[in-house]
Amino acid sequence: MAPVARLPDWFKEAKPDICLTGGRGSRRGFVEKTLANLESFLRDTLYGENASAKQGLLQGITPHVRIAGIIILVASSAMTANAAMLGFIVAVAAIITLASRVSFKTAAKRVAPSFVFTFILSLPVFFSFMTPGAEVFGAGGAGINGLRVSVTREGFFSAAFFLTRVTTAVWLASLVVETTTQGDFFKGMIRLPIPAFFVTALFMTFRYMFILVKIAEDAALARKSRVIRVAALSESQRWFASRATFMLKRSIALAQEVNMAMASRGFNGVVKVIDGKGMARGDFLWLGFTVFVVLLSIRF
């Protein structure tokens, strides 16, 4: 028998016998919560139980045709310069949302971040110093440093148009995400005439993001299991900043392992998949409709 390793003396000190009572229910730390949210968001987007299992308009269309059609619709929303046409595309997005049984709440959740971001970006456009024109809402001649701060009709319209256009594009894209499983999504992408390199890069990026978030979350849990009090926000932020490089390195190591596993099974830069069925009548109708919309948007 090998000798049992000698435990240091302080190991033998017993803890005093006290009754453990529950403290006040502790809240989860900010960092941990953020990571958990981020992770579940990623999981939802990547592998999510979304509307893809439901019967609906988009779900009934072969994935690659579905993606192609949505790309065409996004292109139309980007090309049109006509408010009525854009309104029409918004209506189309709304109808597809309903017909694919995606809830408006989910769609709004997907769209919200880019809406807020675009809104902030387009704020200056509202005002007269960026977009001269008739005032609709103003500070009555007051100004800052001689600049008249007022909202002009032209500014309002061009900002609103821009905002609607971006929001519609994101909304349409989110419909693909909501109605397609990750597997179908990649298979669809591969079947489209998109360079294989691009699809592979996307595949690896998703894979990598997932690893990174998983590692960060594990690190947060591992830290939690070793810390007693609920850390102050600034403290956990500092801790995370100090660990960021470490986690990045770790995720790179794991990603390398994944690359090895792919190489080991014959991967040489191009992901290959089992093809789905050919195109059905519904697919042609969908494609025909989206091409019609894009032609309209070129005309108007």
Added chain:
Amino acid sequence: MEGKEIYRLERVCYNYGHQGVLPPLSALKDISFSIRHGEHVAVLGANGSGKSTLLKILNGLIFPMSGIVECLGGKVAEATLTGAFLRRFRERVGFVFSEPDAQLFCPTVGDEVAFGPLQLDLPKDEAERRVNELLNMLGIAALRDRPPYTLSAGEKKKVAIASVLAANPDVLLLDEPTNGLDPRTQVWLFELLRGLKELKKTFIIATHDLSLVEDLTDRVIVIAEGHEVAADGPRARYSETRTCYWPRI
């Protein structure tokens, strides 16, 4: 086929460089051995002795700093592992990683198992057939559409094994295959390996599981903590001297 040399390693050294301020870390030193077709080899050694590193070298995933690795008559090196030889090599040699999380990267279990055959350009219907057969054989047909990350450790391991078997390799490299398996699944794995043994497949297993070694292998390579081969020979020899031998590893 029987008895043909599959692997030949000559004075292979490997170290992990890029340790920042730390000096390069030696993981394998002067490893030489050869493995013949139909041999069932156990690679034993303490934690950190370099077993996983050795298997990665045997799978052509990393390349030694010095020394020669030959497989199926060709030299396995960064410059030579290309084109037709790379293809033949990937078709014949399969590797089950110790970390199933790293090995499973596809969106669903079905895609995962189909990945290897498709990469090797098998016809799609043949790939599909293999996926069905394997999932049924391993009793995981119900998991087909699940994303691998939602599986339990043992299920992941099964999927990892299925995904490697799908390409029907002649040589199997297994890194700690029994890790995290419940007793029943372990028995299942033993049966599977026994079946593969009857089909004259070669396997090389890095493991700490001595019952696996006793039941299924006929040769033992021991890597010492100095990262060198400490012993290499028929398994029976080690079983006899088991009591005085095992404590050393």
